[in-house]
Amino acid sequence: MLQKLIGHDLQGLFDQLPLAATLVDEQENLLWVNEKFCTLFGREAKDFADNTFRDLPCDTALTPLGKEPLYYVPPAQGREEHWLRARVDKIEAESGSYEIRYFFEVSDFVQVVSEQMQLNEMLAKKNTVDLVTGLPNRQALWPLLESLVSRSRRYGNDLTIIVMQVGLPEVSKDETGERQRLNALMSVKYFLKDQMRWADIVGRLDGGEFLLALPETPEASSADLIEKIRTGITNIQVTDIAGERQPITAVFGVSAWRKGDDVASLIRRAQEQLPPIVPDDNVRPFRRPR
Template identity: 35%
Template structure:
């Protein structure tokens, strides 16, 4: 399997970046975007007939000043961020300054090109979406609220007859009387990189969120050491399997497993070796049982096995296979010696006429486990054995 490029992996983990690095990345992208718009502006006013027909002299001058201001501001933010990163420092001023400058920079661009242009609307929708994901709601909301208020104020002034809308143009290049394909193409060119970046960032960030959600869910339902189902997940599956067994009239075997002399292993060889033993047992149980069976660790050295649609004979074969394999699966110590260990098993068979619930079945299995311990350990005891009549 091919490894993902380091840059792609880094961007995929964008949510884990510091605010400084997020702002630096966006500053670089926005400086490049504004450079593209500035070059378009210079090309348009000097080399196209579009400027003669639609662009005002005053608007062109204002646009040049706006672009120079934008370029200088984003360049300052890039240099500031790179210096912070090189010195491995963070600044509480850098992120809010970035967000505020973003609002001002695009307000000026929207004021110049027109508040009702598709590009202005795209920025008003796309930028806050990315901002909320990257920086949280509160900090971005203040800048977004300020931007919306300014846009509404400019729109109101435009309605009142003041020349504050699309000052770049003598006459707007898209109307019922006029239609400039050059401007339509330019608008698409402006929007394409912005939309692409927004979609890519949102897709990566949402993908990261989905992955985190899966990790959190996995941690909530599985034992972190062995990867087996924890008590919560085990009893959830237990309830499901018991209900299914009652509905279908099929047997369900339940086994409680406890490692023999596990405290001695911890006391003699240390908890690291004890953990290695637990992991080895989990691997053995996974390998010896079916995919439809459930294995869970409910604490310390205790494990529970759920074997659906398994009668006494089937459970005896499966549990005995687990017991012998555990006995033959030692772990290596640091000195090179092999540490062998064993386990005792208590098994109960649920059948269609049994009214016991999950906790009653576990209690029965625990009673059989105690019997296996007192009978010499490293053995299997069945509740349903004829010689073991329940009290």
């Protein structure tokens, strides 16, 4: 069917589509683009000649909308910022396989979701669950830790507290950077849950501070877990302000229960042991003033 359409006819059909669309071959070469596609990227059709889909000035990103990646088109001269969801229709022809890719504008929806996540984070102080990560927050952690401290006082059980401070490369200060920050926190949460025993407690204190409580564990035995987390967390990466993928980093403070300790002194001693996040000025900790 494609072979029966001359270029002018095919371009006319594309331009009548209500969405931005492009036709690509198996090598992702851009064969056709419609007017809405040109408007989206602030270019003319001739500017896409000899381009592949990978040459387009857009990035894929996981967003709060779910696991399906969206396409992010950053603002530039002649175009605004766009968040897009793609739909792909495959076409088989005698000359090969092709795809028509349609792009749906979802920028307003992404904006609403982002604002909701920021609001949830502010409301977390009034709840027992951190609304960004779903982990116990400071208010919820306190009674849990008091119970563990009480057991240590009564029976002399070991109890180790780890405070982990997360930092990430400098990201943009716009909504895209904020979304990266929130997504990074979620990734850290899932990673930590995978490393912990069923009896351990994982919670989020403030900003990028996470608390790990290890009952029946002496301080020396926590070293292996810390090293495992320190190494594994670098697999979580974000796009820095220069557009390069960089790993998240973490530093740790540890304290073990001593006679006379309460929850506040345990946490304070662990926080006092936190070293600088990294010596690199490009890394910004999440830490907030206390």
